[in-house]
Amino acid sequence: MTRQVLMGNEAIGRGIVECGCSVAASYPGTPASEILEAVVAFARETGRGMHVEWSVNEKVAYEVALAASYTGKRAAVAMKQVGLNVASDPFMRSAYLGVKGGLLLVSADDPGPHSSQTEQDSRFFAMFAKIPVLDPSSPREAKEMVALAFALSEAYEIPVMLRPTTRVCHARQAVPLLAPTGEKRTAHFEKNPKRWCATPGFVLGLHRELTVKIERLAADPRLAPVFFPGDGTRPRACIIASGVAFAHTWDVLDELGPAGAVDRFQVTAPYPLATEFIERVHAAYDRILVVEETYPVIEMQLADRRIAGRVSRFVPNEGELTPEVIRNVVGKFLGLPAAAPAAGARPAGARPTLCAGCGHRAAYYAISRTFPRGIFPGDIGCYTLGMNLGAVDTVHCMGAGISQAAGFYHAYAHDGGEVPTIVATIGDSTFFHSGIPALVNASFQKARIIVVILDNATTAMTGHQPTPQLGVTASGERGRAVSIRDLVLASGISFVREADAYDVERFAALLKEADRHCRSAEGGVAVIIASSPCVLTDSGRARASQPVRITEECTGCRECLDMFECPALVWDEDTGTVGIRQAACTQCGVCLAVCPVQAIVVESQAAE
């Protein structure tokens, strides 16, 4: 059997292909983004014909995969945990109606959180919906669980969730590769309105069926926790763990040697927790430690007040369960002497910033300079980093910037006085994801706001997945391009301008024109589409270059560092002035407009 070092997400993608999945859909989001990319790569490599798509959002992705499963084919849908919030509507009902072909939902959690707006626990969502969830502790296990999920999904006609966390998604490990199943299925949708259209009259019956399914699953041996016996010196104590927290607990216990030889269980299916296991724990143990990320899903199902866990605050209720945290918790549970407290405060490290030459920086600089008293609702993507530049005041969830801008407008307008200029910024991928309904709403509710669509022609933050206006599919084939401008015009918005943000002066003038439109008698939403291909892509790198240098006129006022924050501009402690890191500079030339004393000049001029 061949083995290949795979990232957890690649292992999941490989598993999806090996299991003969026909349709896979996703919307990118850290830590789940690489799953669909791996499906594309392995489907191509193994010659499996599949439909693979970057859907415009997770709700759409879920519904596409769900209907594919109705035809008897296997389908998979992958997203980050907050993506499941977006997909929660079809998700919740799919538990009641069930599926035909296996339906795998991958919802990747981010304890910490490292790159998310919450550290919510998708296993709770599975429990809320009443569907089974598998919790892998490593890439290898994640791939094995993909196969188990499809098998369970078809056996019980229920969607099955795989819940990896960041430390599984972005772990790498040698993983055995299998050949994809040769089975070919043809689509056959059997009509059954009582089920697929279930009106409230039928829902109660479906709910009863769901309850029975969950009870049967709780007795299915494939979902039973795995038992690792200790050496018998602590017969009435056990440690119960799941996910990567189990893997780290194992390493911590190994370090302890004989002191760590306590009974332990790995819960591979946190919901529904195996009935027999619950009874066994209650009967056989008096001291029980539960280590799980991120909420007390196992602990609450055990419903035992003796448990040392999150409910009893024995385990911290927030944050990632790192080896340090687990070492403390396990040591406390086993009555070992406490480890020495960590040394004093450590520096925080560098904060992220927009790349040198990024068009978003130019747009944000113009926005914050043009409207010093403006309100700037932002959104989710690289351009969230506009907060470093004072041009992003709120970040909430995908698409919220435009709706929040409208909400700010209505709140201020109600007072009858001067309404501050409100500028929402949103990226192209986020606009397609959930900005469109917000824009339609703002337009017809007559919100007087400026919306700047930062179109960098890609989903940059998550690794450059294509967006609909490019007309390129996940598999790299031609799709149909969807025009952002046409969508804006169709929303009843008369002020639509396309602009190059790199030309800061003209962009600032356009912002003022948009503001006048908002405040005019017939004004409403003004939209500016700021096009600047991402500098990490080939089209972004292809921009005409304008090499610059800094003259002795530099006064060290720090405007370019503090208000513009280009990583290619660096402070020179010795001279008290600014210098250019040529290796980082993309020669975009925007800083020429930023220096208040014109000390940044085009290189050829300086040479003359």
Added chain:
Amino acid sequence: MRQRIVISGRGGQGVLTLTRVVAEAAAAAGHEVITTETHGMAQRGGTVLSTVKVGPFHGPLVGSGDAEVGLFLHADNLPVHGHYLRPNGVAVVNGSGAVGGDAVDADRLAAQVGQPKAANLALLGYAAAKGALFAGPDLFEATIRQIAPAKHLGGNLAAFRAGVEASR
């Protein structure tokens, strides 16, 4: 063989590539290996950390005071992530002068061979040739040959070898 390695740098410095080379090399040598790395927002120039555990480990994270080796692509990261090292752990640091640890100016080495973006591999070459890692330079060079894209292979090897040479 048991070795815990932390790889620390700034987004864009090639920490992910370096992590992958080390992991693939460990697997090729027949070791169990598990790693984890930083994705998302921090990749835009923020401080990032990868961990590599070679040997019979289960979880990918390295605890404070556990790492035998630290590869620091940015000298400013030593105070941020240095605490992961054991008291006798080895820090190989990209920097010049007294930045702490075993310092080598990997940026300069890579630039000298015309590969300014491959300082990560220059640092790896230096660390491997110094005997800091679970294997010597031959294994890592073979791994680079195996996984580098064709158009970058020559440059990658040049940077790696510049690091090896600098250790002598």
